[in-house]
Amino acid sequence: ANLTDTRFDLDDTMKNNNQSCITEFVLLGFSDFQSIRELLFCLVLIFYFMALVGNSLILILIILNSTLHTPMYFFLWNLSFLEIGYTSTISPKMLVDILSDNQNISFWGCGCQMCFFILFGSTECCLLCAMSYDRYVAICKPLQYSYIMNYTECTMFAATSWAIGISLGLGHSISIFTLPFCRSNRISHFFCDIKNVLKLTSADIYKEELAITILAFPVILMPLLLILFSYVLIISTIFNMPGAKNRHKAFSTCSSHLTVVCIFYGTGIFTYTRPDSKYSLDTNRFFALFYTVVTPSLNPIIYSLRNKEIKAAFKKSFRAIHFHLYPSLL
Secondary structure (H helix, E strand, C coil): CHHHHHHHHHHHHHHHCHHHHCCEEEECCCCCCHHHHHHHHHHHHHHHHHHHHHHHHHHHHHHHCHHHCCHHHHHHHHHHHHHHHHHHCCHHHHHHHHHCCCCEEEHHHHHHHHHHHHHHHHHHHHHHHHHHHHHHHHHHCHHHHHHHCCHHHHHHHHHHHHHHHHHHHHHHHHHHHCCCCCCCCEECCCCCCHHHHHCCCCCCCHHHHHHHHHHHHHHHHHHHHHHHHHHHHHHHHHHCCCCHHHHHHHHHHHHHHHHHHHHHHHHHHHHHHCCHHHCCHHHHHHHHHHHHHHHHHHHHHHHHHCCHHHHHHHHHHHHHHHHHHCHHHC
């Protein structure tokens, strides 16, 4: 009887102390793709470099050019900052793991990675909603735009988006990583995704899954519904504008944002709302690779290719730098 009691006490102690069971996780990632790991490394590195350079360039251009100090570019500045943090949470560790035989990540390192991933992703959901409202006011209520989208309102929208993201990132990570982990420590992914980590806990995860589902509506689905509603009003207003030139100009001001919304929400909804059993692990990983690495590198291109103000700001900054370095040539 004493031996049995001792064993139960030990089990209870281990369940109440995560670190006595698991001190690190193993990110399986793309370990079963050893034959193409050099190619995969190069592709991830290229897209990560594009994301860093493209988004950093937008940050610098908006800061240096006073013509871009408008609500639309204020939100774009926040979005570019988010994209840098979003992909930097995943890509550096993944690049190391692709070429390394040691794919371990510490228990709290995994928690931090999940926290920042949720933080940046949730903030982007809210920020894209704020950007759609900005486009709605600009197109549907142009005479009231400067009054409605003033500095205080824009700052409030951005601050609220960040506050929601920080709250969700900390809340979900703390609630999950205070659970007992005494089973396998092998994560079938290249980062600490919330769904994959929850599968490893030895506790009843009903409450955590319920909380994730409940919070998904106001943080993910509600912004999406507001974005869709905004664009219904925007498109109806554009179709009622006189002249094809005016309609084209109005639509071009929101086409970039709409493209980003479709890519971001399309990949996210496809990944997190479908049943796991119907799709292979390979599909999960490669689709996650798209929205964590490829998408952040595409956003700067989407916003700059058809944006005359961004192009003009880039040319102005380039001429200023060239004149400063080579004044005698101008």
